[in-house]
Amino acid sequence: MIVADFTLRTGRPARECLWYAADFRNLVDWDASVRSAVKITEGGLGSGARFELRLRAGLRETTMHYEMLRFAPPHTATLRGEAKGATVVDEIRVEPDGDGARLHWHVELLLRDGLAERLARPWLMHRMRQAARRLEAVLRPPPSPRLGPVGRIADRMLLPGAARFTRQGFAAAKLPPITERAEGLHVAITGATSGLGEAAALMLARRGARLSIIGRHGDRLRALSQRLRVDSGARPRIIEADLLDLDAAARAADTLAEADTPDVLINNAGAIFAERGKSAQGFERALAVNLLSPLLIMQRLAPTMAQGGRVINVVSGGMYLTPLDLDDLQFTRGRYDGAVAYGRAKRALALIGALRAADWPQLAVHAVHPGWADTPGVQSALPGFRRVMRPFLRNAKQGADGMVWLALAAQAAETRRGVWFDRQPHILDVLPRTRLERDRIDTLDRQIDTLVGQWLSARGVAA
Numbered sequence: 532m533i534v535a536d537f538t539l540r541t542g543r544p545a546r547e548c549l550w551y552a553a554d555f556r557n558l559v560d561w562d563a564s565v566r567s568a569v570k571i572t573e574g575g576l577g578s579g580a581r582f583e584l585r586l587r588a589g590l591r592e593t594t595m596h597y598e599m600l601r602f603a604p605p606h607t608a609t610l611r612g613e614a615k616g617a618t619v620v621d622e623i624r625v626e627p628d629g630d631g632a633r634l635h636w637h638v639e640l641l642l643r644d645g646l647a648e649r650l651a652r653p654w655l656m657h658r659m660r661q662a663a664r665r666l667e668a669v670l671r672p673p674p675s676p677r678l679g680p681v682g683r684i685a686d687r688m689l690l691p692g693a694a695r696f697t698r699q700g701f702a703a704a705k706l707p708p709i710t711e712r713a714e715g716l717h718v719a720i721t722g723a724t725s726g727l728g729e730a731a732a733l734m735l736a737r738r739g740a741r742l743s744i745i746g747r748h749g750d751r752l753r754a755l756s757q758r759l760r761v762d763s764g765a766r767p768r769i770i771e772a773d774l775l776d777l778d779a780a781a782r783a784a785d786t787l788a789e790a791d792t793p794d795v796l797i798n799n800a801g802a803i804f805a806e807r808g809k810s811a812q813g814f815e816r817a818l819a820v821n822l823l824s825p826l827l828i829m830q831r832l833a834p835t836m837a838q839g840g841r842v843i844n845v846v847s848g849g850m851y852l853t854p855l856d857l858d859d860l861q862f863t864r865g866r867y868d869g870a871v872a873y874g875r876a877k878r879a880l881a882l883i884g885a886l887r888a889a890d891w892p893q894l895a896v897h898a899v900h901p902g903w904a905d906t907p908g909v910q911s912a913l914p915g916f917r918r919v920m921r922p923f924l925r926n927a928k929q930g931a932d933g934m935v936w937l938a939l940a941a942q943a944a945e946t947r948r949g950v951w952f953d954r955q956p957h958i959l960d961v962l963p964r965t966r967l968e969r970d971r972i973d974t975l976d977r978q979i980d981t982l983v984g985q986w987l988s989a990r991g992v993a994a
């Protein structure tokens with residue numbers, strides 16, 4: 532039998548360390564011999580949870596099944612793995628240590644072929660030492676988010692900046708896994724039934740967050756709720772609202788504010804329209820979904836949100852190229868271009884979100900840009916872009932990384948507003964022609980207020 536013991540000094544609370552290390556789906560982050568890892572039982576982590584791993588064994592691949600024998604957070608977890616010809620028991624113990632925790636990892640590995648065990652021992656010990664070092668690195672306290680000189684230059688040059696929106700850009704950013712726990716944290720997320728919103732909901736629930744999921748299709752919301760239950764045992768609150776409809780957006784916000792106000796609001800729902808069109812209430816559709824509804828939800832919910840709360844508005848790279856037209860906010864003139872209408876709405880969301888943050892000193896109001904990710908939204912709204920860019924597109928989880936990080940990371944609260952991309956603050960204006968002076972931003976704010984206010988008061992609803 533091969534027995535190994537490692538003691539790791541982490542910079543994270545004991546609870547976070549145990550949940551992260553004992554969830555063997557995370558092994559792909561820190562054990563180079565693990566190619567893939569899935570949980571095959573339904574529900575949250577606990578005794579009886581089982582995982583299926585694909586492992587590299589020399590030139591071959593093999594499958595290992597793990598079962599959690601004991602899970603007693605924040606202190607200890609024991610897991611037993613079985614593969615062809617091998618049995619392994621992993622025991623993880625965590626104890627507080629200053630600002631962080633000390634993690635003890637004890638491994639007992641038995642290969643049924645004694646000779647193979649003797650031959651493989653040095654290599655296996657090397658692999659385990661590597662994994663322990665990587666786990667320690669992952670659980671180190673992360674640095675404060677700051678954009679370095681290279682990033683600042685890239686930000687001001689369109690092509691190097693845009694290259695980072697890709698899957699390759701995500702890899703180059705070398706972001707550590709998000710290990711924060713979210714127990715007790717209530718996150719409301721719009722547009723959770725597809726793409727980035729769905730990925731974010733799964734990531735947040737896996738980290739222990741309570742969720743309110745807001746979407747326009749009851750059946751899709753229920754299907755997501757079922758996926759969340761299977762993946763992490765979460766039971767989200769479902770709120771149906773078509774965000775083209777400001778009445779529905781206001782009702783969703785009021786439902787959220789009435790009881791169990793969220794700690795975090797993620798305004799993620801968004802859409803590009805190929806044709807010019809108006810919502811039933813007379814608003815240009817891209818403006819309604821991408822700007823008016825998210826602002827309305829934020830405006831109604833923010834005053835009820837507690838100290839330390841966060842609003843995260845999901846914006847887009849399209850905004851970098853599109854100046855606002857304050858004389859034609861509803862895009863009534865000229866040939867309609869859905870991508871331009873969308874880019875303008877996202878730019879306005881970033882600007883007005885930051886401006887209104889001043890009204891709620893207890894909150895941080897962030898804008899986040901996800902890069903370019905392959906989602907059902909991109910597939911249907913931008914098929915040409917997707918065809919050309921497919922090898923470069925992020926997956927939904929990579930696209931959702933920024934919003935999840937902003938929802939959970941302590942460093943994201945060091946500043947109260949910003950435009951974020953890959954966990955770093957960025958500039959909003961790359962081109963001089965997109966820049967708006969403060970008085971013009973105030974004009975934009977008043978125009979939006981007028982649109983929303985007039986419409987709501989016409990319906991006898993308090994703005």
Ligand SMILES: NC(=O)c1ccc[n+]([C@@H]2O[C@H](COP(=O)([O-])OP(=O)(O)OC[C@H]3O[C@@H](n4cnc5c(N)ncnc54)[C@H](OP(=O)(O)O)[C@@H]3O)[C@@H](O)[C@H]2O)c1
Nearest residue numbers: 722724725726727773774775799800801847903904906908
């Ligand atoms: N993917 C990218 O590369 C990328 C890049 C930049 C920014 N973004 C932004 O990221 C966010 C998510 O985009 P995605 O790529 O994940 O797109 P997606 O796959 O189309 O998901 C969009 C989500 O928004 C919801 N939604 C759309 N219209 C709605 C409405 N009228 N009422 C309520 N919900 C509505 C959709 O609901 P249904 O499921 O019912 O359709 C869906 O859940 C958007 O704000 C988008 O602008 C994405």
